[in-house]
Amino acid sequence: MAFSIYDFTSFNQAIDKALYNALPPVWALIVEMTIIGLVFLLFYALVGLFLVYAERKVCAFMQNRVGPNRVGPYGIFQTIADFIKLLMKELITIKNSDKLLFNLAPFIVIIASFMAIAAIPFGKGLHAIDFDIGILYVIAVSSLGVVGILLAGWSSNNKYSLIGAMRSGAQIVSYELSVGLSLLTIIILAGTMQFSQIVEGQATGWFIFKGHIPAFIAFVMFLIASTAETNRGPFDLAEAESELTAGFHTEYSGIKFAFFFLAEYMNMFIVASIAATVFLGGWMPFHVGGWSGFNHIMDFIPPFIWYLGKTAFVIFLMMWFKWTFPRLRIDQLLNLEWKYLLPINLVNILVMAFIVLMGWHF
Amino acid sequence: MITRYLFYFLSILALYSAIMMLISRRQIHSVLYLTLAFFAIGGHYILLNAQFLAVVHIIVYAGAIMVLFLFTVMLLNLNTEQKSPKKMSAKIGAIVSGGMLMIVLIAILRTYDISMTHDPDLTQIGLIKNLGKVLYEDYLLPFEISSVLFLTAMVGAVLLGKKEQI
Numbered sequence: 001m002a003f004s005i006y007d008f009t010s011f012n013q014a015i016d017k018a019l020y021n022a023l024p025p026v027w028a029l030i031v032e033m034t035i036i037g038l039v040f041l042l043f044y045a046l047v048g049l050f051l052v053y054a055e056r057k058v059c060a061f062m063q064n065r066v067g068p069n070r071v072g073p074y075g076i077f078q079t080i081a082d083f084i085k086l087l088m089k090e091l092i093t094i095k096n097s098d099k100l101l102f103n104l105a106p107f108i109v110i111i112a113s114f115m116a117i118a119a120i121p122f123g124k125g126l127h128a129i130d131f132d133i134g135i136l137y138v139i140a141v142s143s144l145g146v147v148g149i150l151l152a153g154w155s156s157n158n159k160y161s162l163i164g165a166m167r168s169g170a171q172i173v174s175y176e177l178s179v180g181l182s183l184l185t186i187i188i189l190a191g192t193m194q195f196s197q198i199v200e201g202q203a204t205g206w207f208i209f210k211g212h213i214p215a216f217i218a219f220v221m222f223l224i225a226s227t228a229e230t231n232r233g234p235f236d237l238a239e240a241e242s243e244l245t246a247g248f249h250t251e252y253s254g255i256k257f258a259f260f261f262l263a264e265y266m267n268m269f270i271v272a273s274i275a276a277t278v279f280l281g282g283w284m285p286f287h288v289g290g291w292s293g294f295n296h297i298m299d300f301i302p303p304f305i306w307y308l309g310k311t312a313f314v315i316f317l318m319m320w321f322k323w324t325f326p327r328l329r330i331d332q333l334l335n336l337e338w339k340y341l342l343p344i345n346l347v348n349i350l351v352m353a354f355i356v357l358m359g360w361h362f
Numbered sequence: 363m364i365t366r367y368l369f370y371f372l373s374i375l376a377l378y379s380a381i382m383m384l385i386s387r388r389q390i391h392s393v394l395y396l397t398l399a400f401f402a403i404g405g406h407y408i409l410l411n412a413q414f415l416a417v418v419h420i421i422v423y424a425g426a427i428m429v430l431f432l433f434t435v436m437l438l439n440l441n442t443e444q445k446s447p448k449k450m451s452a453k454i455g456a457i458v459s460g461g462m463l464m465i466v467l468i469a470i471l472r473t474y475d476i477s478m479t480h481d482p483d484l485t486q487i488g489l490i491k492n493l494g495k496v497l498y499e500d501y502l503l504p505f506e507i508s509s510v511l512f513l514t515a516m517v518g519a520v521l522l523g524k525k526e527q528i
Contacts, residue, residue, distance in 0.1 A: 026364050101390065134490050136417045143425040147397065150432045154390065162436065173429055193490060 006302060008125030036128050040117060044266060051265040052079045055319055062323040089254035097251075097256050103156035106252065106259035108148030113266040115141040121195045123283045123304035130261065134195035135187060138274060139180050142229070146172040146261065149231075152260070153248035164247025167237045167292055167330055175235075176338045178225035179271075181345040185218040185352045186211065186278050189318060189361060199282035205289075206281035210361050214352040219279045221345055223317065226271035228333070233322035237330055267312065268318060276310035283307040365409055372409070376402035393431045400424045414490045 039116035053068070053076060060067025068075030093099060118128040123210050131137045146169055147172040153165020182291045189211045201207070207213050228235040239247030249260045276282060286296045328336070355361055376399050383395035400423040407416035486492050497505050 029364065098388070098390070101394075131413060133413050133417055136414070136421070136490075140417045140421040140425065145422065146429055147432065150429065150436070151390075151394075154432070154436055166433070166436070169429055169433060173426065176425075252495075 001281070006124065008123060010125075012125055015044050036118075040114070040128070044114070044117075044262070045160065047085065048262045049079045050105040051269060051315070052082070052261075054315070055172045055265075058316065058319040059119045059323050061266060062320070070073050081255050087255055087257045091256065092251070093252045094251055098155045101151050102251075103256075105148045105152035105155060106256045106263075108151065109145045109263040110148075110266075111261050112141055112143075112145035113263045113270060115144075116270045117266070119272065121277060121282055122200055122307055123302070126304060127196065127262045130194060130196050133193045135183055135193045135198075135274075135278070137290055138270070139176070141269070142267065142270060143172065143176050145267065149248050152252070156248070156251040158251055159194060160244045160246075161250050163248070164237075164239055164244045168231055168248060169257065170330075171231070171237060171333060173237065174334060175228040175341075178221055178337060178341045178345055179229055181342070181349060182218040182222040182225060183274075185214060185345070185349050188349065188352050188356055189215065195277060195282075198278060199284060206279065206284070211352060212355060212361065214348050214355060215279070217344070217348050219275070219353070221341055221348070222275055223314075223321075225337075225341060226275065227318055227321055228337070230267040230271055230318075232268060232318060234325035234327050235333060236322075236327060237333060260329070268315060271320065272314035273307070273311045275314045276307060280308075280310045280314075282310075366522040368405070369409060372402045376406070389435045393428065393435060396431070397424050397428050400428075411486070411489075414493055424494070459522075 016032070019031055022028075023031065056078070057075075059065075068078035071077040071081050093102065093120075119131055119138050120136045121127045121130070149168045149172075150165045153161040153163075153168070153346045156162070158235060186198075186207050187193055189207055190201050192198060192201070198207075206208075208219050211218075231239070239249070244250070249257055252260060283296040283306050285295075285303075285306055287298060379395040379402065383392045383399060386392045386395060390520075399421065404416045404424070405474045407419060426443065466484035
Protein backbone atom coordinates (compact mmCIF):
# COMPACT_ATOMS: atom_id res chain seq x y z
CA MET A 1 0.00 0.00 0.00
CA ALA A 2 1.80 3.08 -1.27
CA PHE A 3 1.28 6.02 1.01
CA SER A 4 2.45 9.49 0.15
CA ILE A 5 1.29 12.84 1.49
CA TYR A 6 1.66 14.30 -2.00
CA ASP A 7 -0.72 11.96 -3.80
CA PHE A 8 -3.49 10.02 -2.05
CA THR A 9 -4.83 8.41 -5.24
CA SER A 10 -2.96 5.09 -4.95
CA PHE A 11 -3.62 4.91 -1.19
CA ASN A 12 -7.37 5.32 -1.73
CA GLN A 13 -7.40 2.84 -4.59
CA ALA A 14 -5.59 0.28 -2.43
CA ILE A 15 -8.23 0.61 0.31
CA ASP A 16 -10.99 0.40 -2.32
CA LYS A 17 -9.52 -2.77 -3.82
CA ALA A 18 -8.99 -4.40 -0.40
CA LEU A 19 -12.60 -3.72 0.60
CA TYR A 20 -14.05 -5.04 -2.65
CA ASN A 21 -11.91 -8.18 -2.37
CA ALA A 22 -13.00 -8.85 1.20
CA LEU A 23 -16.73 -8.05 0.97
CA PRO A 24 -19.60 -8.33 -1.51
CA PRO A 25 -19.91 -5.12 -3.58
CA VAL A 26 -22.99 -3.72 -1.83
CA TRP A 27 -21.38 -4.07 1.60
CA ALA A 28 -18.07 -2.71 0.36
CA LEU A 29 -19.90 0.38 -0.89
CA ILE A 30 -21.71 0.79 2.43
CA VAL A 31 -18.46 0.41 4.40
CA GLU A 32 -16.76 2.99 2.19
CA MET A 33 -19.61 5.43 2.64
CA THR A 34 -19.51 4.93 6.41
CA ILE A 35 -15.75 5.57 6.54
CA ILE A 36 -16.09 8.75 4.50
CA GLY A 37 -19.03 9.91 6.63
CA LEU A 38 -17.09 9.36 9.87
CA VAL A 39 -14.04 11.18 8.51
CA PHE A 40 -16.21 14.14 7.53
CA LEU A 41 -17.97 14.20 10.91
CA LEU A 42 -14.62 14.34 12.68
CA PHE A 43 -13.38 16.99 10.26
CA TYR A 44 -16.57 18.97 10.79
CA ALA A 45 -16.20 19.01 14.56
CA LEU A 46 -12.51 19.96 14.39
CA VAL A 47 -13.02 22.75 11.85
CA GLY A 48 -16.03 24.09 13.74
CA LEU A 49 -14.17 24.24 17.04
CA PHE A 50 -11.12 25.82 15.43
CA LEU A 51 -13.10 28.43 13.48
CA VAL A 52 -15.04 29.63 16.53
CA TYR A 53 -11.75 30.04 18.39
CA ALA A 54 -10.16 31.80 15.41
CA GLU A 55 -13.10 34.17 15.07
CA ARG A 56 -12.87 35.17 18.72
CA LYS A 57 -9.12 35.69 18.51
CA VAL A 58 -9.35 37.71 15.27
CA CYS A 59 -12.19 39.79 16.72
CA ALA A 60 -10.14 40.44 19.86
CA PHE A 61 -7.13 41.41 17.73
CA MET A 62 -9.24 43.87 15.70
CA GLN A 63 -10.70 45.41 18.85
CA ASN A 64 -7.39 45.58 20.68
CA ARG A 65 -8.33 42.97 23.27
CA VAL A 66 -6.71 39.69 24.34
CA GLY A 67 -9.60 37.34 23.59
CA PRO A 68 -10.10 33.95 25.27
CA ASN A 69 -7.01 33.23 27.37
CA ARG A 70 -8.11 31.26 30.45
CA VAL A 71 -8.88 27.68 29.34
CA GLY A 72 -5.61 26.07 28.24
CA PRO A 73 -2.59 27.88 26.76
CA TYR A 74 -3.81 30.97 24.84
CA GLY A 75 -7.34 29.79 25.54
CA ILE A 76 -7.30 27.10 22.86
CA PHE A 77 -9.69 24.83 24.81
CA GLN A 78 -12.23 27.64 25.28
CA THR A 79 -14.50 26.44 22.45
CA ILE A 80 -14.48 22.86 23.77
CA ALA A 81 -15.62 24.19 27.16
CA ASP A 82 -18.31 26.27 25.42
CA PHE A 83 -19.45 23.26 23.46
CA ILE A 84 -19.81 21.14 26.62
CA LYS A 85 -21.81 23.98 28.15
CA LEU A 86 -24.12 24.06 25.10
CA LEU A 87 -24.61 20.27 25.30
CA MET A 88 -25.71 20.48 28.93
CA LYS A 89 -28.25 23.26 28.39
CA GLU A 90 -31.96 22.58 28.47
CA LEU A 91 -33.73 22.18 25.14
CA ILE A 92 -36.66 24.57 25.13
CA THR A 93 -39.69 23.86 22.99
CA ILE A 94 -42.31 26.52 22.60
CA LYS A 95 -46.01 26.12 23.17
CA ASN A 96 -48.22 26.54 20.11
CA SER A 97 -45.37 26.04 17.69
CA ASP A 98 -45.12 23.44 14.97
CA LYS A 99 -42.96 20.91 16.83
CA LEU A 100 -41.96 18.91 13.77
CA LEU A 101 -40.75 21.91 11.77
CA PHE A 102 -39.15 23.49 14.83
CA ASN A 103 -37.04 20.38 15.42
CA LEU A 104 -36.38 19.72 11.75
CA ALA A 105 -35.04 23.18 10.83
CA PRO A 106 -31.52 22.92 12.40
CA PHE A 107 -31.00 19.57 10.70
CA ILE A 108 -31.92 20.94 7.26
CA VAL A 109 -29.42 23.76 7.73
CA ILE A 110 -26.62 21.44 8.80
CA ILE A 111 -27.35 18.77 6.16
CA ALA A 112 -27.14 21.41 3.44
CA SER A 113 -23.64 22.39 4.52
CA PHE A 114 -22.69 18.73 4.97
CA MET A 115 -23.70 17.91 1.40
CA ALA A 116 -21.67 20.76 -0.01
CA ILE A 117 -18.42 19.72 1.66
CA ALA A 118 -18.46 16.31 -0.08
CA ALA A 119 -17.55 17.80 -3.47
CA ILE A 120 -14.54 19.83 -2.35
CA PRO A 121 -11.03 18.60 -3.26
CA PHE A 122 -8.73 18.72 -0.24
CA GLY A 123 -5.64 17.46 -2.01
CA LYS A 124 -4.53 15.20 -4.80
CA GLY A 125 -6.81 12.14 -4.47
CA LEU A 126 -8.47 13.54 -1.32
CA HIS A 127 -11.88 13.96 -2.84
CA ALA A 128 -15.10 12.30 -1.65
CA ILE A 129 -16.99 12.63 -4.94
CA ASP A 130 -15.77 14.21 -8.16
CA PHE A 131 -18.91 15.24 -10.02
CA ASP A 132 -18.89 16.17 -13.67
CA ILE A 133 -20.68 19.35 -12.57
CA GLY A 134 -18.99 19.90 -9.20
CA ILE A 135 -19.40 23.68 -9.00
CA LEU A 136 -23.07 23.60 -9.96
CA TYR A 137 -23.67 20.88 -7.36
CA VAL A 138 -22.10 22.97 -4.61
CA ILE A 139 -24.17 26.01 -5.62
CA ALA A 140 -27.31 23.86 -5.60
CA VAL A 141 -26.90 22.25 -2.20
CA SER A 142 -25.52 25.31 -0.44
CA SER A 143 -28.70 27.18 -1.36
CA LEU A 144 -30.84 24.59 0.44
CA GLY A 145 -29.87 25.92 3.86
CA VAL A 146 -32.24 28.83 3.34
CA VAL A 147 -35.22 26.45 3.56
CA GLY A 148 -34.07 25.50 7.06
CA ILE A 149 -33.61 29.13 8.04
CA LEU A 150 -37.07 30.09 6.79
CA LEU A 151 -38.65 27.15 8.63
CA ALA A 152 -36.77 28.02 11.82
CA GLY A 153 -38.04 31.57 11.72
CA TRP A 154 -41.56 30.52 10.88
CA SER A 155 -42.01 27.71 13.38
CA SER A 156 -40.59 29.74 16.27
CA ASN A 157 -43.84 31.71 16.34
CA ASN A 158 -41.93 34.88 17.16
CA LYS A 159 -42.04 38.07 15.14
CA TYR A 160 -38.31 38.75 15.48
CA SER A 161 -37.53 35.26 14.26
CA LEU A 162 -39.89 35.64 11.33
CA ILE A 163 -38.46 39.02 10.29
CA GLY A 164 -34.94 37.60 10.55
CA ALA A 165 -35.86 34.57 8.45
CA MET A 166 -37.55 36.73 5.81
CA ARG A 167 -34.52 39.00 5.55
CA SER A 168 -32.26 35.99 5.33
CA GLY A 169 -34.39 34.45 2.59
CA ALA A 170 -34.45 37.63 0.50
CA GLN A 171 -30.72 38.07 1.00
CA ILE A 172 -29.68 34.52 0.11
CA VAL A 173 -31.97 34.28 -2.92
CA SER A 174 -30.59 37.51 -4.38
CA TYR A 175 -26.92 37.01 -3.58
CA GLU A 176 -26.97 33.45 -4.93
CA LEU A 177 -27.11 35.01 -8.39
CA SER A 178 -23.86 36.88 -7.92
CA VAL A 179 -22.14 33.82 -6.48
CA GLY A 180 -23.24 31.77 -9.48
CA LEU A 181 -22.30 34.39 -12.06
CA SER A 182 -18.86 35.07 -10.60
CA LEU A 183 -18.11 31.35 -10.59
CA LEU A 184 -19.44 31.13 -14.16
CA THR A 185 -16.81 33.68 -15.21
CA ILE A 186 -14.10 31.27 -14.12
CA ILE A 187 -15.92 28.28 -15.63
CA ILE A 188 -15.70 30.04 -19.00
CA LEU A 189 -11.95 30.39 -18.50
CA ALA A 190 -11.49 26.85 -17.22
CA GLY A 191 -13.79 25.19 -19.75
CA THR A 192 -15.04 22.66 -17.21
CA MET A 193 -17.17 22.40 -14.07
CA GLN A 194 -15.34 19.44 -12.59
CA PHE A 195 -13.33 20.41 -9.53
CA SER A 196 -10.43 18.07 -10.25
CA GLN A 197 -10.01 19.48 -13.76
CA ILE A 198 -10.33 23.04 -12.51
CA VAL A 199 -7.47 22.41 -10.10
CA GLU A 200 -5.41 20.64 -12.80
CA GLY A 201 -5.97 23.63 -15.10
CA GLN A 202 -4.21 25.83 -12.55
CA ALA A 203 -0.95 23.88 -12.57
CA THR A 204 0.65 26.55 -14.75
CA GLY A 205 -0.86 29.52 -12.94
CA TRP A 206 -3.82 30.30 -10.70
CA PHE A 207 -6.97 31.45 -12.46
CA ILE A 208 -6.93 34.77 -10.64
CA PHE A 209 -3.63 35.53 -12.45
CA LYS A 210 -4.46 33.72 -15.70
CA GLY A 211 -7.72 35.56 -16.35
CA HIS A 212 -6.39 39.15 -16.14
CA ILE A 213 -8.74 41.78 -14.70
CA PRO A 214 -12.09 39.93 -15.19
CA ALA A 215 -10.88 37.08 -12.98
CA PHE A 216 -9.87 39.50 -10.26
CA ILE A 217 -13.21 41.32 -10.47
CA ALA A 218 -14.96 37.94 -10.26
CA PHE A 219 -12.91 37.10 -7.15
CA VAL A 220 -13.94 40.33 -5.41
CA MET A 221 -17.59 39.78 -6.44
CA PHE A 222 -17.46 36.23 -5.15
CA LEU A 223 -16.04 37.38 -1.81
CA ILE A 224 -18.77 40.02 -1.35
CA ALA A 225 -21.63 37.78 -2.49
CA SER A 226 -20.52 34.73 -0.55
CA THR A 227 -20.07 36.78 2.62
CA ALA A 228 -23.68 37.85 2.16
CA GLU A 229 -24.82 34.33 1.34
CA THR A 230 -23.39 32.93 4.56
CA ASN A 231 -25.20 35.63 6.56
CA ARG A 232 -22.01 37.07 7.97
CA GLY A 233 -21.24 40.66 8.86
CA PRO A 234 -21.50 43.29 7.39
CA PHE A 235 -24.48 41.47 5.87
CA ASP A 236 -25.70 39.74 9.05
CA LEU A 237 -29.13 41.36 8.89
CA ALA A 238 -30.80 38.07 9.61
CA GLU A 239 -29.56 38.18 13.18
CA ALA A 240 -28.94 41.90 13.68
CA GLU A 241 -28.66 41.86 17.47
CA SER A 242 -29.63 45.48 18.02
CA GLU A 243 -32.92 45.13 16.13
CA LEU A 244 -33.97 41.48 16.22
CA THR A 245 -32.40 40.04 19.42
CA ALA A 246 -30.91 37.10 17.48
CA GLY A 247 -33.01 36.72 14.35
CA PHE A 248 -34.15 33.31 13.23
CA HIS A 249 -32.48 31.37 16.05
CA THR A 250 -33.83 33.47 18.92
CA GLU A 251 -35.97 30.64 20.29
CA TYR A 252 -33.40 27.88 19.95
CA SER A 253 -31.28 26.71 22.85
CA GLY A 254 -28.65 24.13 23.65
CA ILE A 255 -27.53 21.73 20.95
CA LYS A 256 -30.03 23.02 18.36
CA PHE A 257 -28.57 26.49 18.65
CA ALA A 258 -25.14 24.88 18.35
CA PHE A 259 -26.24 23.33 15.04
CA PHE A 260 -27.10 26.75 13.59
CA PHE A 261 -23.87 28.14 14.93
CA LEU A 262 -21.80 25.28 13.50
CA ALA A 263 -23.59 25.47 10.15
CA GLU A 264 -22.76 29.17 9.88
CA TYR A 265 -19.06 28.52 10.41
CA MET A 266 -19.05 25.50 8.10
CA ASN A 267 -20.73 27.54 5.37
CA MET A 268 -17.98 30.08 5.77
CA PHE A 269 -15.41 27.29 5.46
CA ILE A 270 -17.14 25.93 2.35
CA VAL A 271 -17.28 29.25 0.50
CA ALA A 272 -13.69 29.95 1.50
CA SER A 273 -12.57 26.61 0.13
CA ILE A 274 -14.50 27.19 -3.11
CA ALA A 275 -12.78 30.56 -3.45
CA ALA A 276 -9.43 28.88 -2.76
CA THR A 277 -10.11 26.08 -5.24
CA VAL A 278 -11.59 28.08 -8.09
CA PHE A 279 -9.57 31.29 -7.90
CA LEU A 280 -6.42 30.52 -5.92
CA GLY A 281 -5.36 27.18 -7.37
CA GLY A 282 -6.80 24.72 -4.85
CA TRP A 283 -4.07 22.40 -3.63
CA MET A 284 -1.63 23.52 -6.36
CA PRO A 285 1.55 25.10 -4.97
CA PHE A 286 2.53 28.67 -5.77
CA HIS A 287 4.93 28.83 -8.70
CA VAL A 288 6.79 31.71 -10.29
CA GLY A 289 7.83 31.13 -13.90
CA GLY A 290 11.58 30.71 -14.29
CA TRP A 291 12.48 30.42 -10.59
CA SER A 292 13.11 26.67 -10.57
CA GLY A 293 14.75 26.60 -7.11
CA PHE A 294 11.86 28.54 -5.54
CA ASN A 295 9.31 26.33 -7.34
CA HIS A 296 11.06 23.21 -6.07
CA ILE A 297 10.83 24.39 -2.46
CA MET A 298 7.13 25.20 -2.98
CA ASP A 299 6.53 21.68 -4.39
CA PHE A 300 7.99 20.26 -1.18
CA ILE A 301 5.02 21.57 0.87
CA PRO A 302 2.20 18.93 0.82
CA PRO A 303 -0.94 19.79 -1.23
CA PHE A 304 -3.41 19.73 1.67
CA ILE A 305 -1.26 22.24 3.54
CA TRP A 306 -1.51 24.53 0.51
CA TYR A 307 -5.26 24.01 0.39
CA LEU A 308 -5.74 24.68 4.11
CA GLY A 309 -3.45 27.70 3.97
CA LYS A 310 -5.37 29.31 1.11
CA THR A 311 -8.71 28.54 2.76
CA ALA A 312 -7.47 30.03 6.04
CA PHE A 313 -6.40 33.16 4.16
CA VAL A 314 -9.88 33.64 2.65
CA ILE A 315 -11.52 32.93 6.03
CA PHE A 316 -9.29 35.57 7.61
CA LEU A 317 -10.41 38.04 4.91
CA MET A 318 -14.07 37.32 5.71
CA MET A 319 -13.48 37.77 9.45
CA TRP A 320 -11.67 40.99 8.69
CA PHE A 321 -14.78 42.22 6.81
CA LYS A 322 -17.03 41.30 9.68
CA TRP A 323 -15.11 43.23 12.31
CA THR A 324 -14.28 46.24 10.11
CA PHE A 325 -17.42 47.27 8.22
CA PRO A 326 -20.66 48.47 9.83
CA ARG A 327 -23.83 46.52 9.10
CA LEU A 328 -25.88 47.50 6.04
CA ARG A 329 -29.58 48.29 6.05
CA ILE A 330 -31.89 45.88 4.22
CA ASP A 331 -32.62 48.31 1.36
CA GLN A 332 -28.92 49.10 0.94
CA LEU A 333 -28.22 45.38 0.88
CA LEU A 334 -30.70 44.67 -1.90
CA ASN A 335 -29.66 47.78 -3.85
CA LEU A 336 -26.04 46.67 -3.71
CA GLU A 337 -26.92 43.31 -5.22
CA TRP A 338 -29.45 44.24 -7.87
CA LYS A 339 -28.11 47.63 -8.96
CA TYR A 340 -24.35 47.12 -8.69
CA LEU A 341 -23.11 43.53 -8.31
CA LEU A 342 -25.44 41.89 -10.85
CA PRO A 343 -24.81 44.31 -13.78
CA ILE A 344 -21.06 44.33 -13.10
CA ASN A 345 -21.07 40.53 -13.07
CA LEU A 346 -23.00 40.26 -16.33
CA VAL A 347 -20.62 42.64 -18.13
CA ASN A 348 -17.69 40.81 -16.54
CA ILE A 349 -18.84 37.48 -17.99
CA LEU A 350 -19.03 39.03 -21.47
CA VAL A 351 -15.53 40.48 -21.13
CA MET A 352 -14.18 37.13 -19.95
CA ALA A 353 -15.89 35.28 -22.82
CA PHE A 354 -14.35 37.77 -25.26
CA ILE A 355 -10.87 37.30 -23.75
CA VAL A 356 -11.17 33.52 -23.90
CA LEU A 357 -12.42 33.66 -27.51
CA MET A 358 -9.53 35.86 -28.59
CA GLY A 359 -7.08 33.70 -26.65
CA TRP A 360 -5.69 36.63 -24.65
CA HIS A 361 -5.49 34.70 -21.39
CA PHE A 362 -2.23 33.06 -20.32
CA MET B 363 -28.36 -4.34 -8.24
CA ILE B 364 -28.07 -1.47 -5.79
CA THR B 365 -29.57 0.91 -8.37
CA ARG B 366 -32.72 -1.21 -8.47
CA TYR B 367 -33.24 -0.80 -4.71
CA LEU B 368 -32.49 2.91 -5.06
CA PHE B 369 -35.06 3.15 -7.84
CA TYR B 370 -37.79 1.52 -5.72
CA PHE B 371 -36.84 3.63 -2.69
CA LEU B 372 -36.93 6.88 -4.69
CA SER B 373 -40.18 5.97 -6.45
CA ILE B 374 -41.94 5.15 -3.19
CA LEU B 375 -40.56 8.35 -1.64
CA ALA B 376 -41.75 10.45 -4.59
CA LEU B 377 -45.24 8.93 -4.61
CA TYR B 378 -45.58 9.12 -0.82
CA SER B 379 -44.51 12.76 -0.63
CA ALA B 380 -46.68 13.74 -3.59
CA ILE B 381 -49.74 12.18 -1.94
CA MET B 382 -48.87 13.70 1.43
CA MET B 383 -48.50 17.09 -0.25
CA LEU B 384 -52.07 16.80 -1.47
CA ILE B 385 -53.64 15.60 1.77
CA SER B 386 -51.71 17.63 4.38
CA ARG B 387 -53.91 20.07 6.18
CA ARG B 388 -51.17 22.60 6.83
CA GLN B 389 -49.91 24.45 3.76
CA ILE B 390 -46.38 24.69 5.04
CA HIS B 391 -46.23 20.91 5.44
CA SER B 392 -47.46 20.60 1.85
CA VAL B 393 -44.59 22.83 0.72
CA LEU B 394 -42.09 20.61 2.55
CA TYR B 395 -43.52 17.42 1.07
CA LEU B 396 -43.30 19.03 -2.37
CA THR B 397 -39.60 19.69 -1.72
CA LEU B 398 -39.14 16.06 -0.78
CA ALA B 399 -40.87 14.97 -4.00
CA PHE B 400 -38.55 17.21 -6.03
CA PHE B 401 -35.55 15.64 -4.33
CA ALA B 402 -36.77 12.14 -5.08
CA ILE B 403 -37.22 13.06 -8.75
CA GLY B 404 -33.73 14.61 -8.74
CA GLY B 405 -32.46 11.26 -7.50
CA HIS B 406 -34.16 9.57 -10.46
CA TYR B 407 -32.32 11.90 -12.83
CA ILE B 408 -29.02 10.89 -11.24
CA LEU B 409 -29.94 7.22 -11.69
CA LEU B 410 -30.45 7.99 -15.39
CA ASN B 411 -26.93 9.51 -15.49
CA ALA B 412 -28.37 12.98 -16.13
CA GLN B 413 -26.36 14.85 -13.52
CA PHE B 414 -26.82 18.29 -15.02
CA LEU B 415 -30.59 17.94 -15.16
CA ALA B 416 -30.64 16.67 -11.56
CA VAL B 417 -28.66 19.61 -10.21
CA VAL B 418 -30.62 22.18 -12.21
CA HIS B 419 -33.81 20.56 -10.98
CA ILE B 420 -32.64 20.97 -7.39
CA ILE B 421 -31.47 24.58 -7.93
CA VAL B 422 -34.66 25.71 -9.65
CA TYR B 423 -37.40 23.72 -7.95
CA ALA B 424 -36.08 22.68 -4.55
CA GLY B 425 -34.14 25.92 -4.15
CA ALA B 426 -35.74 28.94 -5.79
CA ILE B 427 -39.38 27.90 -6.23
CA MET B 428 -39.56 26.39 -2.76
CA VAL B 429 -38.32 29.63 -1.22
CA LEU B 430 -40.97 31.51 -3.20
CA PHE B 431 -43.69 29.14 -1.95
CA LEU B 432 -42.47 29.45 1.63
CA PHE B 433 -42.46 33.25 1.32
CA THR B 434 -46.00 33.24 -0.04
CA VAL B 435 -47.30 30.95 2.68
CA MET B 436 -45.58 32.97 5.38
CA LEU B 437 -46.56 36.41 4.09
CA LEU B 438 -50.20 35.42 3.61
CA ASN B 439 -50.13 33.78 7.05
CA LEU B 440 -51.82 30.59 5.93
CA ASN B 441 -51.00 28.53 9.00
CA THR B 442 -54.64 27.85 9.85
CA GLU B 443 -55.65 24.24 9.46
CA GLN B 444 -58.28 23.98 6.79
CA LYS B 445 -61.18 21.59 7.11
CA SER B 446 -61.71 20.78 3.42
CA PRO B 447 -63.51 23.94 2.28
CA LYS B 448 -64.42 22.50 -1.13
CA LYS B 449 -68.04 22.05 -2.09
CA MET B 450 -69.49 18.71 -3.15
CA SER B 451 -69.82 19.85 -6.79
CA ALA B 452 -66.15 20.84 -6.86
CA LYS B 453 -65.15 17.40 -5.57
CA ILE B 454 -67.20 15.63 -8.22
CA GLY B 455 -65.75 17.88 -10.91
CA ALA B 456 -62.22 17.11 -9.73
CA ILE B 457 -62.85 13.37 -9.79
CA VAL B 458 -64.35 13.50 -13.30
CA SER B 459 -61.55 15.61 -14.77
CA GLY B 460 -58.89 13.47 -13.06
CA GLY B 461 -60.49 10.33 -14.46
CA MET B 462 -60.58 11.84 -17.96
CA LEU B 463 -56.88 12.70 -17.73
CA MET B 464 -56.19 9.11 -16.76
CA ILE B 465 -58.14 7.80 -19.78
CA VAL B 466 -56.12 10.06 -22.08
CA LEU B 467 -52.85 8.89 -20.50
CA ILE B 468 -53.79 5.25 -20.88
CA ALA B 469 -54.80 5.83 -24.49
CA ILE B 470 -51.42 7.44 -25.22
CA LEU B 471 -49.24 4.98 -23.33
CA ARG B 472 -51.09 1.80 -24.37
CA THR B 473 -49.09 1.26 -27.55
CA TYR B 474 -45.89 2.85 -26.24
CA ASP B 475 -42.94 0.55 -25.66
CA ILE B 476 -41.96 1.29 -22.06
CA SER B 477 -38.76 -0.77 -22.11
CA MET B 478 -35.68 1.38 -21.76
CA THR B 479 -34.25 2.64 -25.04
CA HIS B 480 -30.97 3.86 -23.55
CA ASP B 481 -28.78 2.10 -21.04
CA PRO B 482 -28.04 4.81 -18.43
CA ASP B 483 -24.54 3.42 -17.88
CA LEU B 484 -23.68 3.83 -21.55
CA THR B 485 -25.52 6.97 -22.63
CA GLN B 486 -23.53 10.11 -21.97
CA ILE B 487 -26.18 12.57 -23.14
CA GLY B 488 -26.92 13.76 -19.60
CA LEU B 489 -23.38 15.04 -19.04
CA ILE B 490 -23.05 18.77 -19.41
CA LYS B 491 -20.66 18.76 -22.38
CA ASN B 492 -22.89 16.55 -24.56
CA LEU B 493 -26.05 18.29 -23.44
CA GLY B 494 -24.59 21.70 -24.33
CA LYS B 495 -23.58 20.48 -27.78
CA VAL B 496 -27.04 19.05 -28.46
CA LEU B 497 -28.77 22.20 -27.22
CA TYR B 498 -26.63 24.61 -29.20
CA GLU B 499 -26.29 22.60 -32.41
CA ASP B 500 -29.41 20.50 -32.98
CA TYR B 501 -31.98 22.46 -30.99
CA LEU B 502 -30.64 26.01 -31.21
CA LEU B 503 -33.84 27.68 -32.40
CA PRO B 504 -36.25 26.21 -29.80
CA PHE B 505 -33.66 26.89 -27.10
CA GLU B 506 -33.31 30.56 -28.02
CA ILE B 507 -37.07 30.99 -28.42
CA SER B 508 -37.63 29.61 -24.94
CA SER B 509 -35.11 32.15 -23.61
CA VAL B 510 -37.15 34.93 -25.27
CA LEU B 511 -40.19 33.50 -23.51
CA PHE B 512 -38.42 33.83 -20.15
CA LEU B 513 -37.42 37.39 -20.97
CA THR B 514 -41.03 38.23 -21.78
CA ALA B 515 -42.15 36.77 -18.46
CA MET B 516 -39.51 38.82 -16.64
CA VAL B 517 -40.53 42.06 -18.36
CA GLY B 518 -44.16 41.26 -17.56
CA ALA B 519 -43.32 40.72 -13.89
CA VAL B 520 -41.50 44.07 -13.69
CA LEU B 521 -44.44 45.80 -15.39
CA LEU B 522 -46.93 44.27 -12.97
CA GLY B 523 -44.72 45.26 -10.05
CA LYS B 524 -44.58 48.91 -11.15
CA LYS B 525 -48.26 49.16 -12.10
CA GLU B 526 -49.08 52.18 -9.94
CA GLN B 527 -46.50 54.49 -11.46
CA ILE B 528 -47.45 54.07 -15.10
